[in-house]
Amino acid sequence: MSLISRGFRGRRQSAETAGRLPPGQYETRDFPVLSAGPTPRTALTAWNFTLQGADGRLARWTWDEFVALPRQTTTTDIHCVTKWSKFGTMWEGISVDTLLAEAAKHGIEPSPYVLARCDGGYTTNLPLADVTGGKAWIAFSYDGAPLPPEHGGPARLLVPHLYFWKSAKWVRELRLMESDAPGFWESLGYHNYGDPWREQRYAGDE
Amino acid sequence: MSLNVAAPRISWRHATVIEVVPETPRTRTLVLDVPEWPGHRAGQHVDVRLTAEDGYQAERSYSIASPPEEPRLSLTVERLKDGEVSPYLSDELRSGDKLELRGPIGGYFVWDISLSGPLLLVGGGSGIVPLMAMLRHRNAALAAANMERHLMPARLLYSSRGWDEVIYRDELARLADSDRTLEVRHTLTRDQPAGWTGFRRRIDRAMLEEISWPPSEQPRVFVCGPTPLVEAVAQSLVELGHQPALIKTERFGPTGGSV
Numbered sequence: 001m002s003l004i005s006r007g008f009r010g011r012r013q014s015a016e017t018a019g020r021l022p023p024g025q026y027e028t029r030d031f032p033v034l035s036a037g038p039t040p041r042t043a044l045t046a047w048n049f050t051l052q053g054a055d056g057r058l059a060r061w062t063w064d065e066f067v068a069l070p071r072q073t074t075t076t077d078i079h080c081v082t083k084w085s086k087f088g089t090m091w092e093g094i095s096v097d098t099l100l101a102e103a104a105k106h107g108i109e110p111s112p113y114v115l116a117r118c119d120g121g122y123t124t125n126l127p128l129a130d131v132t133g134g135k136a137w138i139a140f141s142y143d144g145a146p147l148p149p150e151h152g153g154p155a156r157l158l159v160p161h162l163y164f165w166k167s168a169k170w171v172r173e174l175r176l177m178e179s180d181a182p183g184f185w186e187s188l189g190y191h192n193y194g195d196p197w198r199e200q201r202y203a204g205d206e
Numbered sequence: 207m208s209l210n211v212a213a214p215r216i217s218w219r220h221a222t223v224i225e226v227v228p229e230t231p232r233t234r235t236l237v238l239d240v241p242e243w244p245g246h247r248a249g250q251h252v253d254v255r256l257t258a259e260d261g262y263q264a265e266r267s268y269s270i271a272s273p274p275e276e277p278r279l280s281l282t283v284e285r286l287k288d289g290e291v292s293p294y295l296s297d298e299l300r301s302g303d304k305l306e307l308r309g310p311i312g313g314y315f316v317w318d319i320s321l322s323g324p325l326l327l328v329g330g331g332s333g334i335v336p337l338m339a340m341l342r343h344r345n346a347a348l349a350a351a352n353m354e355r356h357l358m359p360a361r362l363l364y365s366s367r368g369w370d371e372v373i374y375r376d377e378l379a380r381l382a383d384s385d386r387t388l389e390v391r392h393t394l395t396r397d398q399p400a401g402w403t404g405f406r407r408r409i410d411r412a413m414l415e416e417i418s419w420p421p422s423e424q425p426r427v428f429v430c431g432p433t434p435l436v437e438a439v440a441q442s443l444v445e446l447g448h449q450p451a452l453i454k455t456e457r458f459g460p461t462g463g464s465v
Contacts, residue, residue: 002263003220003306005256007298010264011290024255024265026290033433033457036314038440038450083265120450150437188313201253202311203213 020077021085022196028084033150036184040119040149040170047154049138050173051099053108059099063154069094069102072137076160078167079196091158093139096131096174111176115183116157119170124157124183125192126166128176131159138171163194163201218255219243221305224278229373233332234296235271235282238305243279246270248339249316249428249456252281252309256291266291269335269430269456270310273343274318275350282373284332315456319347321426324419325360328409328439330431334364334373336456337430341388345381355387362390363417365409365435368397391417409435411442421447430456 017027044063051059061069073092079085100110110132115125130136139158140147147153152169159166165185186192191200199205225237251269272280285296299305317325317340325344327337341360348355366372372392382390393405393413405413419425427448429439436457443453 002218002255002257002261003304004259005294005306006303008256008258008264008294010256010258010262012262024263026264033437035455035457037455038444038453039437040450082267150433185314189311202216204215206215 017087020087022079023199024201025079025083025085025196028086030084031086031089031151032080032082032084034080034082034165035150035169036122037120042119042154042170042172044154048172049099049155051103051108052173052175053103054111054176054178055109057106057108059103059106059108066094066138066155067140069098072098074137074158074160076158078160078164081163081165081190081194081196081201085196089160090143091137091139092141093137093155093158095134096136096138097134099138099174100132108176111178113177113180115175115177115181116168116171117173117175118168119172122168122170122184124166124168125177125181125186126159126162127180127193130162131157131174135159135161161195163191163196165190166194216308216311218306218308221279221307223299223301223303223305226299226301229282230371232296232371233282233284233373235280236295236299236305238279238281238307240279240307244310246274246279246310247313247316247318248273248343249336250310250312250339251336252279252307253311254281254291254295255306255308256294257306264291267311269339271335271338271342273339273346275343275346282332282335282338315428315430315454317343317426317428319344319351319353319358322358324423324425325358326418326425326427327360327362328364328414328427328429328431329362330365330409330435331367331371332373333429333431333435333456333458335430337362337364337428338374338377340428341378341381344388345385355385359387359389361388361417361419363393363409363413364390365393365395365431367395369394369399369402370397389417409439409442411445414439414442415446418443418446418448421449424449424452427453428456429453431458433457 136159140155157168157171221238221240227235268281271282283295286292329337
């Protein structure tokens, strides 16, 4: 039973907005930046992307090879665990399905979990099922322009159906795993899965 | 999902407002009695949840200002123009009211005296709040442990728009006056009082080079404030040769915020 806050009315949203907001979230038109440390800056000439199988096999793309893969655009709502949501964000990138199909040509088999690894040391863990089937991208363009460094550029993971810390900035590698292992925030008190519609913000939230 | 089964849920608690302390024209501190508060570390925050009579709810996060040593929990809240929750906490809430919150939250932007070596804090505006919890903890814990303060020197560089907007101004002066191993430096970016001899510009690389220890001393750095300040400070520190892994950041507010 929640406590009634004497005198609090709040800012009422339209029914449409309210229906798009997961519990405890509010809409922002801004695009806040949240990162635990300095913004890494990797030159595109030094950038590459790796998909590693559970057996250690690697598929690797340079920047030019990566952006030459078949691209997809997606428009989606995003939800940050710090409570803001942003509607209708527009992204362009490579679907994780595409990367897995390419990696399969190198003999890399799917595994049940994946760990995203990033410049700056950030990691996040996800079930493979949450990054396949058209649900996740490695995005390098936001709102029609190259993704700015503070928002994760040159490229970030985009998994919009989970809280946005799962959409790891500055991503450089997806590592397929036989078993689950917590990433950065998942080791520091945040929820292992992070479904905004079930308000899975912190460890212990159901 | 299975990994979190053992973790207890961070449950909502009904805090009582014991005291409201004005800090600056735009900020005030809520001193709270929180039943069965599990304790926290300096730098952590809480989630606050407001519920209207018809069930409408709004949640926001606020940094904890009080150190772990204090039995009562303090939150310092800045009144944001067009805010939804902060105007309520700033104008409506008063002593005796209840407030629903849960925490502590956040296990990265934290500091305690077991982390030896120099401590560099860089804050802008209400970004001082978690840094103040660290300074209060440092003072209380070092006094209690009778530890050698010079092994754990601290410096704070604090950017505010004007002298009237410096949160905890008197307490910071008292802490620095009573502790030769703590240095507090202010920069006032918009309005300076007559005779002001301190910095009067946004924090930049030259200022950080002047204030900070050299990278070889490996200070632990905590930066909190609006995004442009945090981005500029973290970038400058990396350029000066500080290890990115020793620089922890926390950002808040709109992307265009300035201090």
